[in-house]
Amino acid sequence: DTAVSQTPKYLVTQMGNDKSIKCEQNLGHDTMYWYKQDSKKFLKIMFSYNNKELIINETVPNRFSPKSPDKAHLNLHINSLELGDSAVYFCASSQLHRAGYTFGSGTRLTVV
Amino acid sequence: AQSVTQPDIHITVSEGASLELRCNYSYGATPYLFWYVQSPGQGLQLLLKYFSGDTLVQGIKGFEAEFKRSQSSFNLRKPSVHWSDAAEYFCAVGASTGNQFYFGTGTSLTVIP
Numbered sequence: 001d002t003a004v005s006q007t008p009k010y011l012v013t014q015m016g017n018d019k020s021i022k023c024e025q026n027l028g029h030d031t032m033y034w035y036k037q038d039s040k041k042f043l044k045i046m047f048s049y050n051n052k053e054l055i056i057n058e059t060v061p062n063r064f065s066p067k068s069p070d071k072a073h074l075n076l077h078i079n080s081l082e083l084g085d086s087a088v089y090f091c092a093s094s095q096l097h098r099a100g101y102t103f104g105s106g107t108r109l110t111v112v
Numbered sequence: 113a114q115s116v117t118q119p120d121i122h123i124t125v126s127e128g129a130s131l132e133l134r135c136n137y138s139y140g141a142t143p144y145l146f147w148y149v150q151s152p153g154q155g156l157q158l159l160l161k162y163f164s165g166d167t168l169v170q171g172i173k174g175f176e177a178e179f180k181r182s183q184s185s186f187n188l189r190k191p192s193v194h195w196s197d198a199a200e201y202f203c204a205v206g207a208s209t210g211n212q213f214y215f216g217t218g219t220s221l222t223v224i225p
Contacts, residue, residue, distance in 0.1 A: 004155075031211065041150075041200055043215040056212055090155060097211060098144045098163040100204075103155035 003027050006091050006104035013081055014112055021076045021107045023091030029102070030095060031055075032074040034066060037088040037106070049074055081111045114139045116205045118216035125193050126224050133188040133219050135203030144206040145186040146213065147177055151199045159201075162186065163208070173197070198223045 004025045013019050025032060033056070034046040047066040048056035054066070063079040074091060088108050092101040115138045125131055137143060144163045148156040160171025167179040177188045186203060200220050206213040 033212070041218045041220075043156075043202065045212050048212060050211070092156075097206060098161070098208070100144075100146050100148075100158045100161050101156075101213070103148075103157070105155040106153075 003102050004091055004093055004104040006089075006107050008107060009105065010108050010110075012110045012112065015081055015083060017081050018077070018079045019081060019109070020078070021089055021091075021109075023074045023076070023104060025072055025091075025093040025102070027093055027102060028072075028095070029093035030071055031093060032068065032071070033092040033094075033101065034074065034076050035090040035092060036060075037090060039087070043090070047074075047076075078109075081109075083111050085109060086111045114143065114205050114207060114210075114214050116203050116214050116216035118201075118203055118219050120219045121217070122220045122222070124222040124224060127195050128192050131188075131190045131193045131197070131221070133201050133203075133221070135186045135188065135216060136184050137186065137203075137205040138184065139205060139207065141208065142181070144208060144213075145177075145179060146204040146206075147171065147175070147186075147188045148202045148204060148215075149173075149199045150202065150218075156202060159188070193221075193223055195223045195225065197221060 031050045033048045049068040052068045068074045088106045091104040117136045146161045147159040203216040204213040
């Protein structure tokens with residue numbers, strides 16, 4: 001019973017391609033997030049949705065577009081991939097802010 | 113603005129020794145505070161959290177942390193480290209009125225036999 005699942009786990013692609021990462025949570029949480037972890041392990045929030053509504057939209061290139069078809073899913077689409085997009089992308093969900101997040105296991109994106 | 117500082121990038125301890133990982137935060141009011149652990153190739157797992165009440169909080173895997181308002185700190189401790197504790201540890205802070213957390217840069221823990 002995976003609580004927050006991301007697919008794929010690994011993604012290797014060429015520069016200029018378009019790719020998507022999918023995230024699903026079965027916890028009944030209202031809020032979902034996308035974080036980017038760079039090579040130095042720094043975690044930076046990208047987006048957050050609450051009940052399908054975008055509530056956090058940090059300064060990321062507009063090549064990144066989140067989509068939330070329902071509150072259990074938050075997908076990340078990336079256009080025209082660049083070398084600098086290589087990172088680990090984590091999906092997370094929460095119900096109560098003070099309860100913290102439940103993270104997925106991450107998607108390691110490598111752009112070559 | 114909120115921020116989190118983890119002063120130690122890397123710590124090495126012997127198995128069975130005690131451990132303390134430091135975390136300092138910057139926030140005007142009482143924040144929500146968290147410690148997460150990330151094993152290699154894995155996502156982040158919540159170890160413990162503080163948002164009110166007793167300033168000494170117990171978490172999973174034998175970890176505890178103490179909130180010290182006067183020092184703006186939330187240090188993580190474990191009395192006896194096991195080899196399986198080797199991982200990356202992240203402190204995070206969130207505002208009680210906010211909807212996101214800010215993570216520290218992490219402390220990498222190595223456990224030697």
